[in-house]
Amino acid sequence: MKNEWKSQNSDGSYTVRTCGWSPPGEHPVGCGMRLTVKDGRLVDVEGDEEHPITNGRLCVRCLSLPEYVHHPKRITTPMKRDPKDRGKDTWTPISWDEAWDIIIPKINQLKADHGAESIIVFGGTGREACLYYYPLAFASIGTPNVSQPISGWSCYGPRCAITDFILGAGYPxxxxxxxxxxxxxxxxxxxxxxxxxxxxxxxxxxxxxxxxxxxxxxxxxxxxxxxxxxxxxxxxxxxxxxxxxxxxxxxxxxxxxxxxxxxxxxxxxxxxxxxxxxxxxxxxxxxxxxxxxxxxxxxxxxxxxxxxxxxxxxxxxxxxxxxxxxxxxxxxxxxxxxxxxxxxxxxxxxxxxxxxLGPPSSLLGKWRMETRRNLSEELWDKRLGAKTWPAVGAAMATTHPDETLDTLESGKPYKLRMAWINSTNVLAPSSAVQPQRWYNALKKMELIVAQDLFHNPTTMALADIFLPLPTFAEHNGVVITNYGRNAITLGAMNEALRVGDTKSDLEVCMELGKRLHPDMWPFETVQDFFTNQLQPELGIDFEGLSELGVYQPEYTYKKYEKGLLRVDxxxxxxxxxxxxxxxxxxxxxWGDDALPYYQEPPYGPLSSPELFSEYPLILTSGARKPTSFHSEHRQIATLREIDPYPVVEFHPETAAKLGIGEGDWVELENMLGRCRMVAHLTATIHPKVCHAVHGWWYPEQDGEAPNLFGVWDANLNTMIPHKTIGKLGFGAPYKQMICKAKRVESSSIKD
Amino acid sequence: MERHGLLINYQFCSGCHSCEVACKNVLKLPRGKWGIKLLENGPWEVTPGKFEWDYVPTPTQLCDLCADRVAAGKKPSCVHHCLSQCMEYAPLDQLANRAAELGHKTAIFIP
The missing domain is CATH 3.40.228.10 (Dimethylsulfoxide Reductase, domain 2)
Known part of the structure; x- marks a missing residue:
């Protein structure tokens, strides 16, 4: 790749080379692109042909990035709302200083009166935030409670944990x-x-x-x-x-x-x-x-x-x-x-x-875990559910997700009082199951801070302070595949522009951290931080990575023969x-079988025949489309043109028996909940199975409670049980539930 | 001037829609208009369990084969951004040879 990563164009615009991550959401692939900015606006996104992995290719989410960056509904200044008004659209813009003046005294008061463990940080999956929400909790706030609120930690964590237990390695x-x-x-x-x-x-x-x-x-x-x-x-x-x-x-x-x-x-x-x-x-x-x-x-x-x-x-x-x-x-x-x-x-x-096979963690991934040193053993021991579920406790630096909901509801073993929701839309059907329970439980928090780019059902329902994030086009960063657990590429994310008054995940960690735990944040700038990370292992600073564009570490095969996998x-x-x-x-x-075995799904023809006679379809879910990242991108018109509605797939024979036609609205229901989606008939699915997409809500609808952008209408996760998980605490049945289906007249459950 | 066209090796088109959006960015097209549009054949069963399922991006009357980009030495935007790299832009005689070489599920479009 060329050394030059920023260039001036003849029409007064300039072009910045970068590697993508998030927001808007995506996992750390680091696709290469060139962003052109004119008069403070992102006017063009072009795939970078020099990028060794993507060679100029881009998916529709990056191709529609300008629409996302300059979307009229995007929030680009901090906002506050009276906790009494949760669910109402009564937000007031504030400055960052004003936001810190509300947040910091509250953190200090809770620490003094109830201990730092009364504060919990929630994060979602795969976004850049997931490198930083752990340090946000451990090193900026000082709490041991970090939670990915997904039943059975059912996303990536189990695969990493299994690999760690069986191979002692990072992600395969x-x-x-x-x-x-x-x-x-x-x-x-x-x-x-x-x-x-x-x-x-x-x-x-x-x-x-x-x-x-x-x-x-x-x-x-x-x-x-x-x-x-x-x-x-x-x-x-x-x-x-x-x-x-x-x-x-x-x-x-x-x-x-x-x-x-x-x-x-x-x-x-x-x-x-x-x-x-x-x-x-x-x-x-x-x-x-x-x-x-x-x-x-x-x-x-x-x-x-x-x-x-x-x-x-x-x-x-x-x-x-x-x-x-x-x-x-x-x-x-x-x-x-x-x-x-x-x-x-x-x-x-x-x-x-x-x-x-990669190492269990490296570079930024390693730093993320090492920030735990800010916490005393006594505090670390209070991490929710870690002792009840030792396999989860050993492999993940988080709370046990299902135990977290139990604690929110019961106040045991102690009461949680403040939540910080970093880039996760808990109520939308992406991660949390039984989202109404999370909604009711989180309402009890004394203060809720949320970081995001748009209002979504969760921020509108629950947040008191909204801290706006920049997109990946608008901040400096490093994108590392598999979060460092198998670093195939390291890419430079270069800030091309900044819309409004936003702060990146790392900038928020640093600003808050410098005020509360300054010894953990001895870096002057974001660039200093990255240089500190890169210099010891790569011998380059952040500017050096920007010039390099993409760094590809060398790979050694058969490391087990060469003594390259073991610590000793x-x-x-x-x-x-x-x-x-x-x-x-x-x-x-840990009390499980040492050898692999098969166990029937918790619901189905063999394990719950009575329920199955009432709900005779097997419901699987979660297949991806290129037009969204979980619950993100629903407000991007170009992408909604491609995928306008949530879709449930049936085999034509099954649909015929149920009187369901192509394009009909359908209600799926089981003993736990229900949701509505548009039917698509296809012979590529088994007649006894239907498939529903996840992550749907309607940004075009009324955002205020109780509607909350229609979050309960296509909410597949209402149909998935809480704490129906594997013996070691990992894995929930998101993809193997049961349901029945009927044709309905509209998208809204209220009709 | 020699006529150019678009070759689509549609056995590898995964239906990602990148060509559509990349094209809209260049032609500044609103919703409901396309310079190239993805068409879908299938899925239907050829024999039990074996499906015919193809996507074929089809340039429309709005497609100018990215004349400005090509003049600036770039590829048409759909070709450049195609995730499967199953689209090629070249003079027609070259594309005919290339289609013969690929041999299977290949189309050449002259918009």
């Missing part, structure tokens, strides 16, 4: 030659013969660092695809094999694959002998899962199970890209464990074209046994 990402400037042509890389996408549609899903259309790049070069998904997606229609399984039965399928590979002796014997622990026990366990039985459980044919298992073992390299379906499942720990076991025993771990520098894996734990020493300590 499929090798897509991302570490090489010359990409797929680099001689160190081997093109995977097959990529298995498991519970993930990488083209449009939120990727944590993987540029989804790299899958297409590899398909063009000859990689074949196997999709494991309850729906046949477009990628599935272009795959060699599809395992269209019953939602939530993934662990049975994984154990079935292991059964075939082990019993047919197709596994990598040398790797198993040298680097795996518990193979004999796993071999014994998988005898419970012969393909015939697995076919009955999963609806995937015996023939397909055997064929796909043989491919995974015999066509090398084959990589498995696991997705959110691993997290959103009470049986997900066992599923993740099985997928890692499949990768390991087929010899596809940490080899070219297989699954790459010995060969092997950074686990209790030093090996890949096909049988987990930790799971047993």
């Amino acid at each position: 990402e499929i090798d897509f030659a991302g570490n090489y400037p010359d990409r797929y042509d680099n001689p160190a890389f081997t093109l995977p013969k097959y990529v298995v996408t498991w519970g993930k549609n990488p083209l449009f899903s939120n990727p944590d660092g993987f540029f989804g259309h790299s899958i297409i790049d590899m398909m063009k070069r000859g990689t074949k695809i196997i999709c494991i998904d309850p729906r046949v997606t477009w990628l599935g229609a272009h795959a060699e094999h599809v395992c269209q399984l019953r939602p939530g039965t993934d662990a049975a399928l994984a154990l079935g694959f292991l059964n075939v590979i082990i019993n047919e002796e197709l596994y990598d014997k040398e790797f198993v002998e040298k680097w795996c622990y518990g193979f004999e026990e796993l071999k014994e366990r998988v005898q419970q899962y012969p393909p015939k039985k697995v076919a009955e459980i999963t609806w995937v044919s015996e023939e397909t199970i055997v064929t796909v298992a043989r491919i995974m073992a015999q066509e090398k390299p084959t990589s498995i890209q696991w997705g959110l379906a691993v997290d959103m499942n009470p049986n997900g720990v066992q599923l993740g464990h099985s997928i890692l076991a499949l990768t390991a025993i087929t010899g596809n771990l940490d080899v070219p074209g297989g699954l790459t 520098g010995e060969p092997g894996f950074n686990t209790v046994t030093g090996l890949v734990e096909l049988k987990s020493t930790l799971f047993e300590n």
Whole structure:
């Protein structure tokens, strides 16, 4: 890439090179682009052809960025509202100093009267904020309570935790030659013969660092695809094999694959002998899962199970890209464990074209966790739910999400009194389940601060102070794939313009931190902070990264042979046994089975036959569209033109029986809640299954309570239970519920 | 001047809509108007479990093949931003050769 990252144009405009993250929401892929600013307005976004991963390509969310940045409804100055007026649109603009003058005395009073633990910071998924909301809590405010309010921590956390427990490593990402400037042509890389996408549609899903259309790049070069998904997606229609399984039965399928590979002796014997622990026990366990039985459980044919298992073992390299379906499942720990076991025993771990492994945390990810040192042991011990759920407590630096709601409601073991909501729309159907309960519980807070860019149902319902955030076009930053858990690229985010009086996540952390815990924030500017992060490991300052554009760390394969995975520098894996734990020493300590097993979804034909006779459809959810990031982007007209309404998919035969036609409004209902969406009929879904999208609300509607931008109308999460989670505390049934469906006349539940 | 066109290797078009929005940015088109529009064929079952499902971006009468961008040495915006990189802009005879080389599910458009 060229050194020059900012250039003046002949018409008086200027162009800044940057790598995207958020806001608006996206995970840290760092797509490259050039932003042109004229007279204080972002007038053009052009993909950066020099970027080694994205090569000029951009999705519709970045292409519509100017509309987002200059949207008339965007909030660009701090606002306050009397807590008595929560739910009313009675906001008053204030200065940042005025905001601090309300927030800081309240934090100090709560710390003095009730302890810092009475304050809780909420964050959402994947946004840039998730690097900073932990330090905001630990090092700026001084509370141990950070919460991602998603039942069973069902997003990315479980996959990271499982990898940490089983492999002692950071996030396992499929090798897509991302570490090489010359990409797929680099001689160190081997093109995977097959990529298995498991519970993930990488083209449009939120990727944590993987540029989804790299899958297409590899398909063009000859990689074949196997999709494991309850729906046949477009990628599935272009795959060699599809395992269209019953939602939530993934662990049975994984154990079935292991059964075939082990019993047919197709596994990598040398790797198993040298680097795996518990193979004999796993071999014994998988005898419970012969393909015939697995076919009955999963609806995937015996023939397909055997064929796909043989491919995974015999066509090398084959990589498995696991997705959110691993997290959103009470049986997900066992599923993740099985997928890692499949990768390991087929010899596809940490080899070219297989699954790459990063360190458990590095750079900014490491700093984020190290800010915990600001908290005393005594305070850290008060972290909600960490002792009740030791696996979650050990792997995540947060509260247990479900325990957090229990505490908000009960005031036990202590009362929470102040909430700080950083970039998460708790009430919209994105993360929290039973959102009405969160709504009622959060109403009891004495003060609620929210950071966002637009009013959404959560800020309108609950916030007292609104602190406006800049978009990624408007602040300096560093975007690091997988939050540092597998750094494939590091990109410079360069501020191109600033609309209004906003402050970035890091700027807020620093300003608040300097006032409350100055020793934790010895940096003068944001640039100083990044230089401090980059200098020791990369030897460059922030300006140096801006000139570089994108830094691609070198990758070493087979690190377990070279002593590069363990803290002590010995060969092997950074686990209790030093090996890949096909049988987990930790799971047993925490009261779960040491070996993977299959467990029926909590609701369904076998586990709740009576309820299932009343609610006879299996409800899966959450497939992504390129037009939104969870509940964001609903007010962007260009994107709403593409996806105007929330959609529920039915098989045409099922729809015919229910009298539902294409484009009809439909109400889905179960024993917990209901929601309304527009029907789409497609033979790509099983007749017994329907699929509903997530993240919908209507910014065009009345924002005041009780309507709250229509947040209860398409609210799928009202239909998902609280605390119906796996034994270790991870995984909730977001993607395998039950429901019934009927045709209705409108989008509104009130009608 | 030699006539140019757009080649779409639509076996790889994932239906991401980037071409549509990239085009609207250049032509400054409001909602309801497109310089290129994504059409969808399928999904319908060819044999049980095997689906035909293609997206084909189709340039409209508003498309000028990004004359200004091309004059400035850039690619048309849809080609530049296509996530699947399944679109190409070139003189027609070159595109015909390229289509023969790709061999499968390839279309050439002259808007």
